[in-house]
Amino acid sequence: MDVEVRVIDNSKGKGLFAKKSFKSGSIIFEEDPLVSCQFSWNAAYQYSACDHCLKPLETAQENARRLSGKAELELPFLECCTTDKSKFTICSLCGVEYCSVECQTMAYNQYHRTLCLQTMQRNNSHPLEQLNEAWKSVHYPPETNTVMLIIRLLARIIQSPNRDVAIEQTLQFCHRTVNEDAELAHKLLGEKFASQQALLHNLLLQCIPHDGIEQFLTPVGFQGLLALIGTNGQGVGTSAISQWVTRTSDLAITDEERAVLDKFIDKLYEDMDSHSGNFLNNEGVALFTLQSACNHSCVPNAEPTYLHNNNRLSLVAMRDIQxxxxxxxxxxxxxxxxxxxxxxxxxxxxxxxxACNCRKCEEQACDPDVTSEEDDDEMSD
Ligand SMILES: [Zn+2]
Ligand SMILES: [Zn+2]
Ligand SMILES: [Zn+2]
Structure with a gap:
């Protein structure tokens, strides 16, 4: 391992440190999530992804047609599409789709055995569907989280061969619900969501067996989980069309063909933008053990990326790191x-x-030109 988690002596708690130098653009580490889940609205809007790893289940052409609203669109260089439908599989009991038997098996062994609805037709009256609907009714896109990640996290504990270890893995994520200094509760626990919290909690209790996870099922335990996904959830994005675009850049074609292709891609993105706006990716949220040890900076030196077009995170250096x-x-x-x-x-x-005290925030605190706070419109969600 080229990085290590260290305890920092101030209120920051832990941090991740480089054990060697990294060149700008290089991969610092790669990591699979403890658990991940597609966003609720993203799934509802037919963004079709593997239920386990979020790999796209559409071909690049299907993806481009749906996002641009052009059903006749023909994509050139189809060999650059990486979607392999011959590997797809589906849970015969509940109908959720996977990119491969490997994903299906992992999902079943980790959490899906507990959550599989045991029916071909998911119907709206099932508590899991009600929970999802209750979440969606308040948390509109752009999405940053979903209560369904909590359900998977709990199911993972229930199915774990060693429950104590699974509980410990869960609790190592920061799960405090308030900042005492600022006397502020986490946004997901704030006024806007207060009335919904009891409803979500109630539905959650009906979705899952209680044995062995009682500590997470009290009102306080549930608040801790909401804060946990809020403060640790890392966004994941995958896309068949962007994968295709990346692959086309390696094609051995003439300058003339390249110019035609570039023009095609520009027009495609224009069409997708006007039909689907900013919502081009399959999107979800995941919990990563190592990545969650990374502190925030407004001038970061690394960024999470998804080079494998699934939920495997690659942390990439944005500049040289010593x-x-x-x-x-x-x-x-x-x-x-x-x-x-x-x-x-x-x-x-x-x-x-x-309260961020990164280098940029510290510098700007003393700089009269940038301490102006007049450009603050209310933050949207
Ligand atoms: Zn998969
Ligand atoms: Zn199933
Ligand atoms: Zn900052």
């Missing part, structure tokens, strides 16, 4: 991290319960 340096990622999306210091810190406090 041995011994702390590895930091941005918890904010590309857009939010460009906003004012005040706006960034507000979003980080609400969603991650800490």
């Amino acid at each position: 041995e011994g340096e702390e590895i930091c990622i941005s918890y904010l999306d590309e857009c939010s991290v460009q906003r004012s210091r005040h706006s960034r810190r507000k979003q980080l406090m609400e969603n991650y319960l800490f």
